[in-house]
Every structure is written in structure tokens, then in C-alpha cells.
Amino acid sequence: MTIISESAPADVQSLVVDGSQLIGGEWVPSHTGETIEVRNPANREIIARVPRSDAADVEAAVQAGERAFPAWRDLNATARAGLLFRWADLIDANGVALDSLESQEVGRPSWGPYGVGGQVRFIAGQADKVQGVSLPTYSPDTVGYTLREPYGVVGAIIPWNAPGPMFATEVAAAIAAGNTIVIKPAEDAPLTPLALAKLALEAGIPAGVINVVTGYGGEAGAAIPEHPRIRRIGFTGSPQTGRTIMAACARNLTPLHLELGGKSPQVIFADADLDTAIPAIAAGITLNTGQICAAGSRVVVERSVHQEVVERLAAAMQKVTVGPWHQRVNMGPLINEKQHERVCGYIDIGKEQGATLVTGGGRPQGAEFADGWFVEPTLFDNVSPDMRIAQEEIFGPVLSVIPVDDEQQAIEVANGVEYGLVASVWTQSVGRAVRMSRALQAGQVGVNNALGAGVIGGPFGGYKNSGFGRTMGADSVLDWTQIKTVSMREAPLPRF
Incomplete structure (x- = not known):
């Protein structure tokens, strides 16, 4: 478990498994064996290498998510919340190292105390607040209500400018709702997402619930909206790429949210x-x-x-x-x-x-x-x-x-x-x-x-070409659920 850069502090080096991505709870290379160099933009020094994955790796991640989904879906919501709280605590405990890692790969100076643990903790508090409603009926012997259920395996693609916060925003909400996820970080800044996923495993979030596939957008990234068994997608990036993602989702009728650019x-x-x-x-x-x-x-x-x-x-x-x-x-x-x-x-x-x-x-x-x-x-x-x-x-x-x-x-x-x-x-x-x-x-x-x-907890999202859908708000977990209406009445007794 190492980052190549010798200038990286020891606690940072321990957070990333060089040359590997997370699929089904295992740190694995791409099926091709090819890698991408992650470089420090301040001096172009190689920080680490990550797998150059493609559709085959995404398929493996989807299969891992499918295997993990039934047990994760059926785990009671308070227990899921407890694992997310534990994840948040580990993020806080490693906050200095995570901030250093993200600073290196993005190129930014330190932003001070790492706030991603707080994001996860806010979302964890919503996990067991997902509720349906009772519905009026035409007769007293009928009961109607709604259920909010996870989609299954969902996907996300995040950019390089704030990889830690973006990862937490998408992943925490998706899995709090009971989904499993396949997420692709940007090839320029994939290390903080991989580190956060490692801490999620240490927190006890089961193997296959979070799968991180690294690679280029046109290869690994494109395979996510094109995959027919990924049931919902979140994308943050440019309007141009957002249109491409949306077109791919349209072919599979996959719902998505888009958080795109700004000119504020x-x-x-x-x-x-x-x-x-x-x-x-x-x-x-x-x-x-x-x-x-x-x-x-x-x-x-x-x-x-x-x-x-x-x-x-x-x-x-x-x-x-x-x-x-x-x-x-x-x-x-x-x-x-x-x-x-x-x-x-x-x-x-x-x-x-x-x-x-x-x-x-x-x-x-x-x-x-x-x-x-x-x-x-x-x-x-x-x-x-x-x-x-x-x-x-x-x-x-x-x-x-x-x-x-x-x-x-x-x-x-x-x-x-x-x-x-x-x-x-x-x-x-x-x-x-x-x-x-x-x-x-x-x-x-x-x-x-x-x-x-x-x-x-302010909902975040855009008007016009800045996208649609909202993240980070009090409804962020609900946005990763689908609604089922149930109508129930007792069957009449048989006549003899």
C-alpha cells in the first residue's frame, strides 16, 4: 500500500493501494493491466498510478454490486446509518492525511479541517428517516401506502476539482438509501476517492457496496451510463459531457441527475x-x-x-x-x-x-x-x-x-x-x-x-444548462429511491 511520491507523508501513503481499484471489496488492477499516471500539477511529479479500466472492469464492478445488493438493501436503515457514522469518524480521524492527498493531486493548498466527514455524517442522519405515506382508500377493508425502495446498482461519475467532497456527496446518499454503487473518479484526481473507499471498508461497509473504477472518461466513464443494469446515475462535469451522458442514459431509460457548469x-x-x-x-x-x-x-x-x-x-x-x-x-x-x-x-x-x-x-x-x-x-x-x-x-x-x-x-x-x-x-x-x-x-x-x-443542508443544483436535480440537501437520500404504491385488502373467504 503505497503512493509512489517520496514526498508524500507516511500517513498519506497508507491510504492508497498503488495501481489498484476497488471492486467487490478487493484491490485489483484493470483486466488489461494498463495504468494511468497521476501527477502533481505543481511539478508534474508522479504521485501514483491507477488502473486504466474499461467496460469489462465496469461489468465486474456491476456484478459485485449486484451480489452485495440484497443483503445491503435488507439491512435495517439504522444499521446502515451506523456504518456511515463510523465511516465519518474514520474520515475525521484521517482528515489531515486526506487533505494532504487531495491537495497533492488537485494542486490546491490546504483548505483547513477536512469537512467530508461532516458531509457523510449529515447524510447518515437521513438513512433511517426514509418514509412512505398512508393513502386514502375507497373502502375500509383496503389499506394503501407507499414504499421508498433503492434502485439497485447505481452509478456516478465525478470530476477532479473536489474529488473528496464529490465522492462523499454521491456515494453516501446512494448507499444510505440501500443502493450499491459503481463510481468513476476523474483520471486526474482519483486518489482521494480511493482513499475514502478504503476507509469505508475499514468502517465495516460490506464488500461490493462501494466499487471504485478508475480510468478515462471515454472508456471506463462511458461504460457506466451505457450499462443496462445500472439503474440510476449521478454526473458532475461539463454541459458537453452531460449531454453525452444523458443521451446514453436515454437509450436505457436510466434516470439521472446532472450538476454541470456555472458562470455565476x-x-x-x-x-x-x-x-x-x-x-x-x-x-x-x-x-x-x-x-x-x-x-x-x-x-x-x-x-x-x-x-x-x-x-x-x-x-x-x-x-x-x-x-x-x-x-x-x-x-x-x-x-x-x-x-x-x-x-x-x-x-x-x-x-x-x-x-x-x-x-x-x-x-x-x-x-x-x-x-x-x-x-x-x-x-x-x-x-x-x-x-x-x-x-x-x-x-x-x-x-x-x-x-x-x-x-x-x-x-x-x-x-x-x-x-x-x-x-x-x-x-x-x-x-x-x-x-x-x-x-x-x-x-x-x-x-x-x-x-x-x-x-x-442547502440543496445544491442548477437552472438552465447548469443541470437538474439536487444534492446535499435534506432530501438527498430520497433522491436515490423509487416509489412503490401498495394496495392491500383481505381476500374473500371461499364459498362451498
């Missing part, structure tokens, strides 16, 4: 508390190097405070420190070369289309940045709503400022994109806050906060 507006009015808003907005776009679907990448600002907002944002972004995961910095590198080219390409597009580059726009200077996928925090001003940097998700630390004249224009600009994931409003007017919260087309609206709801 930060709407600032003249009465906003800029001392609070500016640092929150700067931190929001540079957190995880802007690789967050909820990141507020558009500042829609009332014209009377436009210049002050730009000056203060520029000063805040220039103070953002950049470096590798193990340093005390605010921002790390982008995940890989493809993403680096994408973000730098959008910066070039912004310049070409006439936006004013205020700060950033290049690679940080210095030998320590030469081998990693680093980019400077970047601020554009005088962005028109139709520019590509104002319309398309960049998924990097690039902020666009769009001045507007009044509240109505702010609403039009904020809603004038294909996405609708998160929106924020900065104002001291309660009336305006209420109006804006109703008018903004987004699944989450934050008033005087930068990344959305900021509440415990």
Missing part, C-alpha cells in the same frame, strides 16, 4: 459593504484556482461604484499568493496542461475582444513555477455581456467586471448566460435583496456572501 454573477450595488464584498469575491474566484463550478466569475456592478470596485478588486487579487500545495499560499496551479491552455486561451480572447486587462494575465515568474501549471489571478474590466469571457465558463482564476446602470439591467446581465448555478447579491437594502433573490435564475442565491447559500 456577483451583483454589486452602490450601497454594498465593499469591505466585506471585495475580499470575498477575490477569494471566491481564486479558491482552487477558480476551478469551482460555483465560482463568481462575473462582477456585475452598479456604475456609480464601478471604478472603486475595480481598483479594490485589483489590489485584493494582487495580494493573492501562488505556489505548490505544501506552502502557505492562497492559490495553487491549474490541474493539467489542457486546463492551463484553456485558461490562457480565454485570457487571450478577452484581450482580443477588447476587454481591459487590469492585473494578471500570465504565468508567475520564478523557477519554482517553471514545471507546474500556474497562472496569475486575472482581472478584466469593461467587459461587455456578449464577450466570450462573460458568456463561457473558463474554470480558472479569471474575473470579468461588467458595469450596469440600474437594478433591471443588472438582472438582465446576470441572467443573460446559458448557466444558472449560483448568484450573489451585495446590497444593504432588504427590499432589493428580496427582489433580486426572486429574479435571479440560479439554483442558489447568496445575499452578501460569495459562493451561494452558506447554510447546512
Whole structure:
């Protein structure tokens, strides 16, 4: 059990079985024997290798899930909850190591105490709260009620930007409902999901309940929605891939939820508390190097405070420190070369289309940045709503400022994109806050906060091309169940 990187702390190395994935409670290679290198984006050092799996490995995982399903389904819900609580405790106990592991493979600096245990604990509390309802009947000798039952073997595909939280969100809810699951993490960041699955086994969650198959999206990933015996699917990623997933699910009539991209507006009015808003907005776009679907990448600002907002944002972004995961910095590198080219390409597009580059726009200077996928925090001003940097998700630390004249224009600009994931409003007017919260087309609206709801158990999901369905809320376990109506009456006695 080892991670290849010698720089990894010992407690991190113990969390991952190099070259293996989890199928049926066993750590196994791909049936082909091929592997994928997982690299640290700060220096391109190999951290570990994982199996390059395909449809045959997914089939093996489905079979393992099918074998485990009857006993897991029939285990009483309180017992299932107890195992999830034990899993949460182990995640907490290994929180420092898990944070270090995720930091290495994603490239981010530490986010502090690892919160995934809390996510699992919140979901565990829902496991034995899944209830049906009694139904009215036409006669007193009939009883009607509903049952909420698991689907069976379900599937999930998660991205690389927050692999631990994404894994917990999908897996914990699915198995709390009594399903077994086959999940594929992104090939760039599969190690934290594998580590979390290892801790789930140690917690006593039976073999085959959680199966983690690693590989490329076009191979292992594509095999999950195409599999006819996977009964429900969750996908988080880009709208383009979401459409492909949805088309594959349509062929098997497989229900799914999609959590896709965002182009979230930060709407600032003249009465906003800029001392609070500016640092929150700067931190929001540079957190995880802007690789967050909820990141507020558009500042829609009332014209009377436009210049002050730009000056203060520029000063805040220039103070953002950049470096590798193990340093005390605010921002790390982008995940890989493809993403680096994408973000730098959008910066070039912004310049070409006439936006004013205020700060950033290049690679940080210095030998320590030469081998990693680093980019400077970047601020554009005088962005028109139709520019590509104002319309398309960049998924990097690039902020666009769009001045507007009044509240109505702010609403039009904020809603004038294909996405609708998160929106924020900065104002001291309660009336305006209420109006804006109703008018903004987004699944989450934050008033005087930068990344959305900021509440415990807030349902998370999008409008428009940001997807459909909700995760993380009080109904997250219910979403992994299907409803059965039962009508029961006593059979009449036979006549002789």
C-alpha cells in the first residue's frame, strides 16, 4: 500500500493501494493491466498510478454490486446509518492525511479541517428517516401506502476539482438509501476517492457496496451510463459531457441527475459593504484556482461604484499568493496542461475582444513555477455581456467586471448566460435583496456572501444548462429511491 511520491507523508501513503481499484471489496488492477499516471500539477511529479479500466472492469464492478445488493438493501436503515457514522469518524480521524492527498493531486493548498466527514455524517442522519405515506382508500377493508425502495446498482461519475467532497456527496446518499454503487473518479484526481473507499471498508461497509473504477472518461466513464443494469446515475462535469451522458442514459431509460457548469454573477450595488464584498469575491474566484463550478466569475456592478470596485478588486487579487500545495499560499496551479491552455486561451480572447486587462494575465515568474501549471489571478474590466469571457465558463482564476446602470439591467446581465448555478447579491437594502433573490435564475442565491447559500443542508443544483436535480440537501437520500404504491385488502373467504 503505497503512493509512489517520496514526498508524500507516511500517513498519506497508507491510504492508497498503488495501481489498484476497488471492486467487490478487493484491490485489483484493470483486466488489461494498463495504468494511468497521476501527477502533481505543481511539478508534474508522479504521485501514483491507477488502473486504466474499461467496460469489462465496469461489468465486474456491476456484478459485485449486484451480489452485495440484497443483503445491503435488507439491512435495517439504522444499521446502515451506523456504518456511515463510523465511516465519518474514520474520515475525521484521517482528515489531515486526506487533505494532504487531495491537495497533492488537485494542486490546491490546504483548505483547513477536512469537512467530508461532516458531509457523510449529515447524510447518515437521513438513512433511517426514509418514509412512505398512508393513502386514502375507497373502502375500509383496503389499506394503501407507499414504499421508498433503492434502485439497485447505481452509478456516478465525478470530476477532479473536489474529488473528496464529490465522492462523499454521491456515494453516501446512494448507499444510505440501500443502493450499491459503481463510481468513476476523474483520471486526474482519483486518489482521494480511493482513499475514502478504503476507509469505508475499514468502517465495516460490506464488500461490493462501494466499487471504485478508475480510468478515462471515454472508456471506463462511458461504460457506466451505457450499462443496462445500472439503474440510476449521478454526473458532475461539463454541459458537453452531460449531454453525452444523458443521451446514453436515454437509450436505457436510466434516470439521472446532472450538476454541470456555472458562470455565476456577483451583483454589486452602490450601497454594498465593499469591505466585506471585495475580499470575498477575490477569494471566491481564486479558491482552487477558480476551478469551482460555483465560482463568481462575473462582477456585475452598479456604475456609480464601478471604478472603486475595480481598483479594490485589483489590489485584493494582487495580494493573492501562488505556489505548490505544501506552502502557505492562497492559490495553487491549474490541474493539467489542457486546463492551463484553456485558461490562457480565454485570457487571450478577452484581450482580443477588447476587454481591459487590469492585473494578471500570465504565468508567475520564478523557477519554482517553471514545471507546474500556474497562472496569475486575472482581472478584466469593461467587459461587455456578449464577450466570450462573460458568456463561457473558463474554470480558472479569471474575473470579468461588467458595469450596469440600474437594478433591471443588472438582472438582465446576470441572467443573460446559458448557466444558472449560483448568484450573489451585495446590497444593504432588504427590499432589493428580496427582489433580486426572486429574479435571479440560479439554483442558489447568496445575499452578501460569495459562493451561494452558506447554510447546512442547502440543496445544491442548477437552472438552465447548469443541470437538474439536487444534492446535499435534506432530501438527498430520497433522491436515490423509487416509489412503490401498495394496495392491500383481505381476500374473500371461499364459498362451498
